[in-house]
Amino acid sequence: MSQELEDVIATEVEPLGYELVELRRAGSKRTPVLDVRIDRRDGEAVTVDDCARVSRAIEARLDAEPGIAGDRYVLEVSSPGVERPLRNAADWRRFAGQDANVSADAVGGRANVKIVGVDGEPGSETVTVRDSRGTERRIPLADVREARLVFHWKR
Secondary structure (H helix, E strand, C coil), rough: CCCHHHHHHHHHHHCCCCEEEEEEEECCCCEEEEEEEEEEECCCCCCCCHHHHHHHHHHHHHHHCHHHHHHEEEEEEEEECCCCEECHHHHHHCCCCEEEEEEEEHHHHHHHHEEEECCCCCCCCEEEECCCCEECCCCCCCCCCEECCCCCCCC
């Protein structure tokens, strides 16, 4: 994914009161699908109206500068969902106490853990997680390859 495209989309989303959580590109080279996941900065749930508002803003920008996404594209805007990615220290702090699936050497590759907390200076934060046996581990945030919240279906 082009950093330029991500920067342009974030520039359109943020002044509207949203955060760009994830940007994925799918589809074909000729007609790419831009899958944009947003969250509200006020913590409220993302609505269909929110997605429409953000979609209009992004479309206007991409249509004005066709070199960024190409002449033809499909734009999909949605909430990050219940298994949203954890991309930065603020996400980890916000979801402390919840379960996450983490990919990092410190947890043996990939594991489901409970987020205990985050500490450290900006740029060198450490996350503390607890595994199913109760063992806590401190992991430099920079060493986390990928992390997503885990949704548990009621049985």
